[in-house]
Amino acid sequence: MCAYDYDVYHDCCPTRLVLERLADKWALLILDRLKHGPQRFNSLKRDIKRVTQKVLTQTLRKLERDGLVSRTVHATAPVTVEYALTPLGQTLTDTVSALTHWAELNMDAVLAAQNAYDSAAQQAAAQAASVHRMGARPALSPASPA
């Protein structure tokens, strides 16, 4: 994961470094929340369900390091920290929106495909068992026929 491990990447396009950073569930979710304006730490934590402080902090640091998100500390009574998209980060909002939009639109189709795949795999497994002739792939989650 070390960004300086360049010789590991000498044989492929360096955009993969950036892609790896973007290919992160939490980063995408944070970027998505930040589209709607600056957010405080706990606000993000509440918005993005089921994320722990540790992971949220880690991800925000990575995004800050990559110049996508800015971190502003307000020296108020109880310290207040605001996270916002940098200009660079804002150039990503359209793409992230496209991704989340696609997810919303096609969620049903994906779920249906999963069900079809699983039931097909299940039948194949059952058949292989009854005929007692192996050859069927176990698939991802065979939903054990018990």
Added chain:
Amino acid sequence: MCAYDYDVYHDCCPTRLVLERLADKWALLILDRLKHGPQRFNSLKRDIKRVTQKVLTQTLRKLERDGLVSRTVHATAPVTVEYALTPLGQTLTDTVSALTHWAELNMDAVLAAQNAYDSAAQQAAAQAASVHRMGARPALSPASPA
């Protein structure tokens, strides 16, 4: 990772299920390669540097299960398998292209931001050490000054 663990997600939008699948380095890379037309297994393996068979197979299975990629076995002498985007998968190509395109365009900016962040963190750490007054965040990779 179980897709049926719905109660885990009852308090957030279910698109996250789809997003989690998409937020995968290898899946993105595969989708990107498949834009250019169907590919055989070993062709993909050669194209996508530094991916192991196991991981490539796993990722392809996930994509197949989600209905984004089709798997066609040709019963030739040495078995031949072709992977291609399904119609559903093709609706994602534009978004994936946008992502990789962004990565290419802004790679330099990201790298520059990383350097700036690291050197700033390094200076802060050094200063904190000399003044012997703690308070600086260790940052991600402080590039130990030692």
Added chain:
DNA sequence: CCGTATCCAGTGGGATACTG
């Protein structure tokens, strides 16, 4: 050629407790 099976090290990330 296209996988699957097994082993195993590394790490992501959850739970929890503590600070400024």
Added chain:
DNA sequence: CAGTATCCCACTGGATACGG
């Protein structure tokens, strides 16, 4: 409020070997 620190386990994904 906004973190940091620690423990620790589950899972990722690499290497290797074998099978259809």
